[in-house]
Amino acid sequence: MTTLSAKIQEVFQEPACQKNRSKSDKERKKGCTKILQPGAAAGGCAFDGAKIALQPITDVVHLVHGPIACEGNSWDNRGSKSSGSKLYRLGFTTDINEMDVIYGGEKRLFKAIKEVVEKYRPPAVFVYNTCIPALIGDDLEAVCKAAKEKFGIPVVPIQSPGFSGSKNLGNKLAGEALLDYVIGTEEPEVTTPYDINIIGEYNLAGELWQVKPLFDQLGIRIAACISGDSRYKEIASCHRARAAMLVCSKAMINIARKMEERYGIPFFEGSFYGISDMSEALRNIATLLVQRGAEEELLAKTEILIRHEEQKAWRKLETYKKRLSGKRVLLITGGVKSWSVVSALQEVGMVVVGTSVKKSTEEDKQRIKKIMGEEAHLIEEMTPKEMYKMLKDAQADILLSGGRSQFVALKAKVPWLDINQERHHAYAGYEGMVNLVDQIDRTLNNPLWEALRTPAPWD
Amino acid sequence: MERTEKAKSQNADNVLDHFNLFRQPQYLEMFEKKKCEFENPVPAEEVEKIREWTKSWEYREKNFAREAISINPSKACQPLGAIFAAVGFEGTLPFVHGSQGCVAYFRSHFSRHFKEPSSCVSSSMTEDAAVFGGLNNMIDGLANSFSLYKPKMIAVSTTCMAEVIGDDLNAFIKNARDKGSIPQDFDVPFAHTPSFVGSHITGYDNMMKGILSYFWDGKAGTVPPLERKPVDRINIIGGFDPYTVGNMRELKRMLSLMGVNYLILSDNSDVWDTPTDGTFRMYDGGTKLTEISDAIHSKATVSIQGFCTEKTISYINEKGQQTAVFHCPIGVRATDAFLMEISKLTGKPIPEELEKERGRLVDAIADSNAHIHGKRFALFGDPDMTLGLTGFLLELGAEPIHVLCTNGGKEWEEKAKTLLEASPFGKNGSVYAGKDLWHMRSLLFTEPVDFLIGNTYAKYLERDTGTPLIRIGFPIFDRHHHHRYPIWGYQGGLNVLVWILNKIFDEMDKNTIVPAKSDYSYDIIR
Numbered sequence A: 001m002t003t004l005s006a007k008i009q010e011v012f013q014e015p016a017c018q019k020n021r022s023k024s025d026k027e028r029k030k031g032c033t034k035i036l037q038p039g040a041a042a043g044g045c046a047f048d049g050a051k052i053a054l055q056p057i058t059d060v061v062h063l064v065h066g067p068i069a070c071e072g073n074s075w076d077n078r079g080s081k082s083s084g085s086k087l088y089r090l091g092f093t094t095d096i097n098e099m100d101v102i103y104g105g106e107k108r109l110f111k112a113i114k115e116v117v118e119k120y121r122p123p124a125v126f127v128y129n130t131c132i133p134a135l136i137g138d139d140l141e142a143v144c145k146a147a148k149e150k151f152g153i154p155v156v157p158i159q160s161p162g163f164s165g166s167k168n169l170g171n172k173l174a175g176e177a178l179l180d181y182v183i184g185t186e187e188p189e190v191t192t193p194y195d196i197n198i199i200g201e202y203n204l205a206g207e208l209w210q211v212k213p214l215f216d217q218l219g220i221r222i223a224a225c226i227s228g229d230s231r232y233k234e235i236a237s238c239h240r241a242r243a244a245m246l247v248c249s250k251a252m253i254n255i256a257r258k259m260e261e262r263y264g265i266p267f268f269e270g271s272f273y274g275i276s277d278m279s280e281a282l283r284n285i286a287t288l289l290v291q292r293g294a295e296e297e298l299l300a301k302t303e304i305l306i307r308h309e310e311q312k313a314w315r316k317l318e319t320y321k322k323r324l325s326g327k328r329v330l331l332i333t334g335g336v337k338s339w340s341v342v343s344a345l346q347e348v349g350m351v352v353v354g355t356s357v358k359k360s361t362e363e364d365k366q367r368i369k370k371i372m373g374e375e376a377h378l379i380e381e382m383t384p385k386e387m388y389k390m391l392k393d394a395q396a397d398i399l400l401s402g403g404r405s406q407f408v409a410l411k412a413k414v415p416w417l418d419i420n421q422e423r424h425h426a427y428a429g430y431e432g433m434v435n436l437v438d439q440i441d442r443t444l445n446n447p448l449w450e451a452l453r454t455p456a457p458w459d
Numbered sequence B: 001m002e003r004t005e006k007a008k009s010q011n012a013d014n015v016l017d018h019f020n021l022f023r024q025p026q027y028l029e030m031f032e033k034k035k036c037e038f039e040n041p042v043p044a045e046e047v048e049k050i051r052e053w054t055k056s057w058e059y060r061e062k063n064f065a066r067e068a069i070s071i072n073p074s075k076a077c078q079p080l081g082a083i084f085a086a087v088g089f090e091g092t093l094p095f096v097h098g099s100q101g102c103v104a105y106f107r108s109h110f111s112r113h114f115k116e117p118s119s120c121v122s123s124s125m126t127e128d129a130a131v132f133g134g135l136n137n138m139i140d141g142l143a144n145s146f147s148l149y150k151p152k153m154i155a156v157s158t159t160c161m162a163e164v165i166g167d168d169l170n171a172f173i174k175n176a177r178d179k180g181s182i183p184q185d186f187d188v189p190f191a192h193t194p195s196f197v198g199s200h201i202t203g204y205d206n207m208m209k210g211i212l213s214y215f216w217d218g219k220a221g222t223v224p225p226l227e228r229k230p231v232d233r234i235n236i237i238g239g240f241d242p243y244t245v246g247n248m249r250e251l252k253r254m255l256s257l258m259g260v261n262y263l264i265l266s267d268n269s270d271v272w273d274t275p276t277d278g279t280f281r282m283y284d285g286g287t288k289l290t291e292i293s294d295a296i297h298s299k300a301t302v303s304i305q306g307f308c309t310e311k312t313i314s315y316i317n318e319k320g321q322q323t324a325v326f327h328c329p330i331g332v333r334a335t336d337a338f339l340m341e342i343s344k345l346t347g348k349p350i351p352e353e354l355e356k357e358r359g360r361l362v363d364a365i366a367d368s369n370a371h372i373h374g375k376r377f378a379l380f381g382d383p384d385m386t387l388g389l390t391g392f393l394l395e396l397g398a399e400p401i402h403v404l405c406t407n408g409g410k411e412w413e414e415k416a417k418t419l420l421e422a423s424p425f426g427k428n429g430s431v432y433a434g435k436d437l438w439h440m441r442s443l444l445f446t447e448p449v450d451f452l453i454g455n456t457y458a459k460y461l462e463r464d465t466g467t468p469l470i471r472i473g474f475p476i477f478d479r480h481h482h483h484r485y486p487i488w489g490y491q492g493g494l495n496v497l498v499w500i501l502n503k504i505f506d507e508m509d510k511n512t513i514v515p516a517k518s519d520y521s522y523d524i525i526r
Helices: A002-012 A025-030 A046-054 A066-076 A098-103 A106-118 A133-137 A140-151 A167-181 A205-216 A232-236 A247-264 A275-291 A297-324 A338-347 A362-371 A384-395 A403-411 A429-444 A448-453 B002-007 B025-038 B046-052 B058-064 B077-084 B100-114 B127-132 B135-149 B162-166 B171-180 B200-216 B245-257 B291-299 B309-317 B332-346 B351-374 B383-396 B409-419 B436-448 B455-466 B487-509
Strands: A061-065 A125-129 A157-158 A193-199 A221-227 A241-245 A267-269 A328-332 A350-357 A398-401 A416-418 B092-097 B153-158 B230-238 B262-265 B297-305 B322-325 B376-380 B400-404 B430-431 B449-452 B469-470
Touching: A002 A167, A002 B002, A046 A061, A046 A066, A046 A125, A046 A167, A046 A247, A046 A448, A061 A066, A061 A106, A061 B171, A106 A125, A106 A140, A106 A328, A125 A140, A140 A157, A157 A167, A193 A205, A193 A247, A193 A275, A205 A221, A205 A275, A205 A297, A205 A429, A221 A232, A221 B469, A232 B025, A241 A247, A241 A275, A241 B162, A247 A267, A267 A275, A275 A297, A275 A338, A275 A429, A297 A429, A328 A384, A338 A362, A338 A429, A338 B376, A350 A362, A384 A403, A384 B383, A398 A429, A403 A416, A403 B309, A416 A429, A416 B332, A429 B351, A448 B351, A448 B383, B002 B322, B002 B449, B058 B436, B077 B092, B077 B100, B077 B153, B077 B200, B092 B100, B092 B409, B135 B153, B135 B171, B153 B162, B153 B171, B153 B200, B171 B262, B200 B291, B200 B309, B230 B291, B230 B309, B230 B332, B245 B262, B245 B351, B245 B487, B262 B291, B309 B322, B322 B332, B332 B383, B332 B487, B351 B487, B376 B383, B376 B436, B383 B487, B409 B430, B409 B455, B430 B436, B436 B449, B436 B455, B449 B455, B449 B487, B455 B469, B469 B487
Parallel strands: A061 A125, A125 A157, A193 A221, A193 A241, A241 A267, A328 A350, A328 A398, A398 A416, B092 B153, B230 B262, B230 B297, B297 B322, B376 B400, B376 B449, B400 B430, B449 B469
Antiparallel strands: none
16 A cells, blocks of 8 residues: 555645645645545545546556446446547456455456456556455555566556545546556657647547547647547557647646656646637647747648637627527536636626636636636535525526536526536537537527426416 | 259248348349349339439429328227227227228227227128118117127217218117117117218217217106206316326326316226236226216316317316316426316315426426427327327427328317417427328428327338337337326326437437447447
C-alpha cells in the first residue's frame, strides 16, 4: 500500500491544480474531496473514477480484478463511442470467490490475463485493482510485471481500490497509470508539426467526432485523445505531439502537467462547449502549434474557419432565439465547464439564474462572474433539498444537469435536460451547441410539463 | 440417378420447413427459369420503375381519386360487433341468423385475436332458405342450439343474406317460441345487423341496444315493459374494445377503488380469458341477466367508446338516464376527464391511490418524453381508438401526421380535427375519414413518418414503406396476449407508453446493430 499512498499524495500535491495551490500544506495532504460522511449519500469510488477515465481506450482489455460487484456494475456503462475496436465494451473480471480471498487472488489474476491475451491478442491489458485484492494483499504490480514478461505485451496495473478515495481521485490515479506505464513507451510511425493531444475528452455521444472535422480541415492531427475513441498505440506514442488541450481540467490535469514537464508539450485549458469557447479552443491550438514550429498561415486559416463556422451556427441558432429568449436556466453540472455553457446559453438570450462551481477553478469562477455579473449565483455544493428549494424559488424554467438531479427537477416540476455523461446527444462543437439549444427548446415545449405542473384537475 | 437424388432440395433425412424451403438454390434456379421461359416477364427495371412510381405524389393523387374500389379497408362487419357485445352477458350464446360461413369467420377472428375459443352459432341458411325465407332455419336453429349448448340466453343477429331477403327476426323468434324450439320464457334478444351498413362498431351498437330494449321494453311483447325507478348506480358500456380483457378488469379495479356502485353492460373479460385447468368454459363471467333489467334503474350510463354506442346511448337517454360519452380515453388528461365524470355522476371522490397512479404515469412520461417528443406518427383504427391515441400522442409531444379511419364519418372527422387543432403538435396533422390502408400506403410514401400505429394488417405497410409498426388496435393476430393489458386508466396509459417506447428503442438498436459498422452506438443505456 505504500506505493498507492505515495501515489495518492503525489496526486494531492499536483502543483498545476489551482485549488491545490490555494491550500495550506496540511490541507493539501488531506486531499481534494471532503471526508465522506457515513450514512450520507456519496458518489462513486476511486475504482469507478479510474475505470471511466480509461474505459474509452477502445482496443485494450480492461480487466477488473475483484469480485463481481465492481465490473458487474460498471461494464459498458458509458456512452463513450468507438470508431474502431469494440473490445472495451466487453466486461472482463476475475470474479474472485471466497477461496481466492483466503488463499489470494494472484494466481487467478495471472491466469485471467493469460486467457484474455490468448483469446483476444489485445495490444495491452489494463488491470484494475479493487478493494478486496488490495485488502488481502494481492501484489497487482508484481503479477502485471510477470504477465508482461511472460506474454510480451504491456500489462498495466491501475491501482484504484475503491476505499482509496473518490471518483475524482480515481480519474487521477488512472492518469498516473498512463504516465507510469503507457505514455512514452512507443514511438509514433509518423509525426507532423500539427500533432496535438486532447486530454480529458471521452467522446461521449460521439462528441469528439463533432469537433474532429474542424481539426481535419485545418490539417491538425489528433495524435491521441485521452481517452475518448483512442487506441493503445496512440496513447503510448502521444509524447511526440506538439501541443495539448486539456478539456476537463479536474480529471486529468496531472497528465497534461507531467507531459509538459517530461516532454515539453505545452497545454492550455479549453472547452468545446459553446460557440465562442469552441473558437477560442481552435485559436489556442493554432497558436501553440505555430509557437512550436507549425506554419504561420495556420493562424489565418483558423480564423477563416472560425468565421465560417460561427456564422453557420448563428444562423441556425437565430431561429431559436425568439422562442428561448428570456427563459431562465439553472445549470448544475460537474463534468462540463459551466462558464462555457453559460456564455453559450446567453448567446441565445437565455438567463442563467445560477450555476454550479463545484469543479470549477478560481479562474473559472472569475470568468463566470465576468459573464454573469457579480451577483451571479455560484453554487459550490448543493444538497438535493437546496436544489429543490432553489428551483422552486428561482422559478427557473429549466434545469440542465446530470441524471442524478433529474428527480429533484421533476419533483419541483421544472423541465430538465441531461447534460452529463449519460446523455445521448452530442453538444460539443458548433453543431453541438445547436443540438443543445434544440434539445432545450424541445424540453421546454414538451406538453408533459403542463401536465406535471397542473395538479390533478379534481384537486 | 444419384445425382438427381442429391439435386432434390427435400429429402427424408432433412425435411426443410417453409421458412427455408424455397430459398434453396434449386428452387431459386427453377423460379428464375420458369419466369424467363414461361411467364413472359416484364423487365426487372420496368417493375422497379412502377414500384417507384407507386411511391410518388402522382400515384397518390390517382389513389385518392378512387371511387369504387376499397383496398385493404380497416374495418369489419356488423355481426362481428354484435357477437362481441353478446358474449359479454352471462351464459349467452350468440346466434347469427344467416349463412354459416360468416360465423366461422367471426369465430376465427376472435380466436386469433384473443387466443381463446369463441362460441357462436348460425342458422346455416342455404339456397332454399334464401329463396323461401329462413324461418325454418330459425326454428330448427334455436331448438338445436338451445338443447346442444344449454345457454341462458341466445342473442340473435343477422348476416347480410337474411337482411337482403328481409327476414323478420321478431316474428321468426316468436314463431320459434310458439313451435316449442325454446321455452316460452327463454330470453332471445335480437338485432338486425346488415353488414352493408356501417361496420363492426355499428353491430355492437345495434346488439347492445337490442339486448337492452328487449329486457326493458317487455321482452318482445311477452311481459310488461319495465318501469324505471332510479337508484344510485351507474352503468358502464365499454364498446368494441380489442383490449377488453385488460381494460374491463382495470375499469372494475378503478371503480372499486372509488367505491362506485356500478354495473358493466357486456363484460367479456372472463369469456375471452378462461383458465386452462381441464374445464372447458363455453360461457364464463359476464353481466348477469338480472342485471340487464336492473340497469334501467341506474341513474346514469357512461359509454367509454361513444362511436360504438350512438343508438344505445340515445335510447338510454330516452329512458331518462343521464349519459356521458368518451372516446377510448388514453393517457393522463383523458383518464382525468373520465374519472372526474364518474366522480361527478356518483359523488364519490377520486381516491388517493388513483391520484398516485396518475403521478406515476406523469413520472413515466417525464422519464421518457425526450425520446417521443417531435416524432412523427401515422395511425389508423376504429373511430374511438384513433381519437384516444391521437390525444395521447399529443400529450406526449409526438406529432400525429396521418390519422386515418376507414369506419369514421363526418362526426369523427370533425372531432379528430378539433383535437389536432387544439395542440401545437397537431398542426401538421391531417385527418382521413373513410379511407383505407392503400391510401395510407400512399400517405406513408409521400409524407413519411417515424412510426405507424395500427393493427396486424399494417405489417404490410411496414414492409412496403419501412415505417416501423407499433401494434395497437384490432385485430392483433401476429403478436400474442396484448389484449390482457389495459390501455385505459393510468395503468393503461403506461402500457401504451411502453409499447411506443419499446418500438422507438428497438428501432434505435436496429439502426446501430451491425457489428463493426454501426454498433459504435449500440448502447446498453438508452
